[in-house]
Amino acid sequence: MSRTALVWFRRDLRLNDHPALQAALAAAERVIPVFVYAPDEEAPWAPGGAANWWLHHSLAALSARLAALGSPLVIRRGPTLEALRALISETGADRIFWNRLYEPAVRTRDAAIKEALREDGLTVESFNSALLFEPWTLQTQSDQPYRVFSPFWRNAEPRLVDVRAPTPAPTALPGPAKAVSSEPLETLALLPRLPWADGFRARWTPGEAGALARLTPFLDGPVQQYRQRRDLPGDDDGTSGLSPHLHFGEIGPAQVLAATRARGPLNPQVQHFIREIGWREFAHHLLYHYPQTPTEALYHDKFGAFPWRSAADYADNLRAWQRGETGIPIVDAGMRQLWATGWMHNRVRMVVASFLTKNLLTPWQEGAAWFWDTLVDASLANNTLGWQWSAGCGADAAPYFRIFNPLLQSERFDADGAYLDAWVPELRSLSGKHKHMPWTAPVPPKGYPAPIVDLAATRDRALAAYDRIK
Known part of the structure; x- marks a missing residue:
């Protein structure tokens, strides 16, 4: 009997530089690529809406490439261990390879699957590709x-x-001896029911x-x-x-x-x-x-007692921030860019995060959760580091006194107002400093809100709050 290997695809949706795929080709006569949809196993950090949009299109692109090479992608629903065991039984596979992931829940799940499949008598190996x-x-x-x-x-x-030097994509994949059933991609329902992701297609080509x-x-x-x-x-x-x-x-x-x-x-x-x-x-x-950091400050011994405002107090401000209706142009531009494209420029990410955590004194976890659902690049590692850095409670964070001035940031890094014009069209009639601070214009623009907070006063409030836990 010829050796058959499964390659378990996860967030390694490519054919070039794919160590698990290369290992399977070297070890088996037949290679079966499989993707198992099991978002519950990533709880509480199952992919958000924007990430699911990307995942759908990336899987479609990968599936087309694999089919052209001779071994179509098999899609199954979880639980993952049950799905893999079923596929092993159907195909006679005697080995399985995958590339590692590093989120806490996924690491725990993967370790249990590796142990269980090895006890079943399979050869199981994982690799670094990410x-x-x-x-x-x-x-x-x-x-x-x-x-x-x-x-x-x-x-x-x-x-x-x-x-290591990257390896090229294979030119052919020897597929299973007989057709293997697969869940249609559309039945995973990864795409939104409402057309809120239409703007993503104009910016991105997943795959x-x-x-x-x-x-x-x-x-x-x-x-x-x-x-x-x-x-x-x-x-x-x-x-x-x-x-x-x-x-x-x-x-x-x-x-x-x-x-x-x-x-x-x-x-x-x-x-x-x-x-x-x-x-x-x-x-x-x-x-x-530090697997606790997606929800807990790295320096929790100090920041666990930080005096954030209560949810009832910050709810309206948080909603205005999410909608890009704060009255601070660069903050609103960033939040609107995020909603429209699933992405935000990194400089602006720092500005909007500083504004939320310091000027609005809203817990960084609220911002991290919103980014998680709306970013197409919602990495748990990057999102956690970025928000804790901005809040001043994580690794590499400067002391509490770093509070971005969004007006200075806007004037310095968007001097000609091109970014503001793209995402806050209400301000296009303004020029100079009035575009960055529209409330100073002789005639404030219609339809654009006044600032929801006083930047100077809320900066002082934040400094006082941080001073309490120094």
């Missing part, structure tokens, strides 16, 4: 996890020379081809001005736009690193871009070693 470095391979000199990015990266950066289509032109030009352009939210080409593709594994960081090296030595601009890949590595390092 990171440059496994989270347990980097430690401080005292053998502790890192909590600050700079020393983490000083340790990691010299090791980039040892990152491996879409990822490569973003990486190549970015490395051929804009990356050479990355340090200057990455902070300008109105510059659509200033950042790579790879975050959702990396999250769903449509491209891997090893591929990004190899592609940058293929264009010559890593000059300071390119090094700055790779450093941002390093921040993603750092986020996963933290999540792995």
